[in-house]
Amino acid sequence: MALDAVPLLRNEALTALAAAGDDAALRAWHTAYLGRKDGRLTGILRTLGSLSIEDRKTVGAAATALTLELEAAFEAREQELRRSALARSIETGRVDVTLPARPHLQGGLHPVTQLLRKILDACRSMGFSIVEGPEVELDYYNFEALRIPQDHPARDMWDTFWIDERVAGQTPLLLRTQTSPMQIRFMEEHKPPIRIASPGRAYRFEATDTTHEWMMTQVEILAVDEGLNMGHLKGTLLDLFRRLFGPERRIRLQASYFPFVEPGAEVAMDCYVCNGVGTGCASCHGTGWIEMLGAGMVHPEILENMGIDSRKYTGFAAGMGLERLAMQYYGVPDIRWWYQNDLRLLSQF
Ligand SMILES: [Zn+2]
Structure with a gap:
């Protein structure tokens, strides 16, 4: 495994996260990069054994730091998407107070x-x-x-x-x-x-x-x-x-x-x-x-x-x-x- 695998993955993951525009894309991103089973970071951690002890320490620490960074970035992106969805629903469901009122029929005695x-x-x-x-x-x-x-x-x-x-x-x-x-x-x-x-x-x-x-x-x-x-x-x-x-x-x-x-x-x-x-x-x-x-x-x-x-x-x-x-x-x-x-x-x- 190349020593620059972690910084490369970081760039790729953050770019992909910025592109995830809805809840489903966000979930898919999380599985792809942070998933316990097949996530890309997990993949890097699994291959640490093939490295020298020195490299293992460096890459291991970088991978752990990246895990924390990506989890934080994921949460931030999730919040951001929620806020913009709320803003959109407020915008589209807005009541136009300038519309003329519907006339009410007023009853009267026969x-x-x-x-x-x-x-x-x-x-x-x-x-x-x-x-x-x-x-x-x-x-x-x-x-x-x-x-x-x-x-x-x-x-x-x-x-x-x-x-x-x-x-x-x-x-x-x-x-x-x-x-x-x-x-x-x-x-x-x-x-x-x-x-x-x-x-x-x-x-x-x-x-x-x-x-x-x-x-x-x-x-x-x-x-x-x-x-x-x-x-x-x-x-x-x-x-x-x-x-x-x-x-x-x-x-x-x-x-x-x-x-x-x-x-x-x-x-x-x-x-x-x-x-x-x-x-x-x-x-x-x-x-x-x-x-x-x-x-x-x-x-x-x-x-x-x-x-x-x-x-x-x-x-x-x-x-x-x-x-x-x-x-x-x-x-x-x-x-x-x-x-x-x-x-x-x-x-x-
Ligand atoms: Zn008359």
Whole structure:
């Protein structure tokens, strides 16, 4: 073995180490030069026996020193590679804070809910309490207690969805056709004076078109007290509409029939778009009036059935459907659009 084998190996090993660019190359380098079994330095140490004692000492010491030097160089190179790999990953994974943010969709209340809240706020400020009842209702509360017995022709107007299950000893279950059942439920538990507004969903078995849906949102108003008459009903509704549609509004009552009131009335409000002029107005179809709700004086028979003395107490009730009112209010021509979840429509309100 040549005496300069150690310095030659040193140059070669350090050059190769500088060229090792990743973890795998580094491992391979370590095995090639410092490996216990086949490493190049081990090879030199194995051949020491062929040298003179003097040379053996010199070369042996140089080889041992080189082993330590190469191990240190290996560790340094390993650190260096780790640092640069970290720097690279920071560079490539960097967040570009100058990019414009992705827009967040901000939710909002459905237009019908917005209108419902306006109406309930107005009712509350007029002294009405808000009460809610079940959407799955007994035939008794939805029809019978409201003077619509089994074979009453008014049931044709209010065909609904029936539930297969029965509550033992009770009338059949159905999806309520109106929020009026809450009148009965409330009067069962409370004595006059009564002032409630009852909002909620109601259902009809109905073919849908631009003005008919099988589900609707209603608000029912009920007041029972001593000496209430049609004047109080009219005044209350006029006040309510003026709070919602402006202080100059007028209302019109036309005689109508509902089994649970006597007398009953269809209530219209003068059109807030044309101020009741009518001619050429799309909102009121040229009539000057907008149909708002059905109302009337609570039938004395209902009060008596609830244990309320109808000679002492009288009451008025009114119920309105909000989807049609919202069509007028927001200028939407098709009632079905409210529940198609189309953001192009809903995000306008
Ligand atoms: Zn009009």
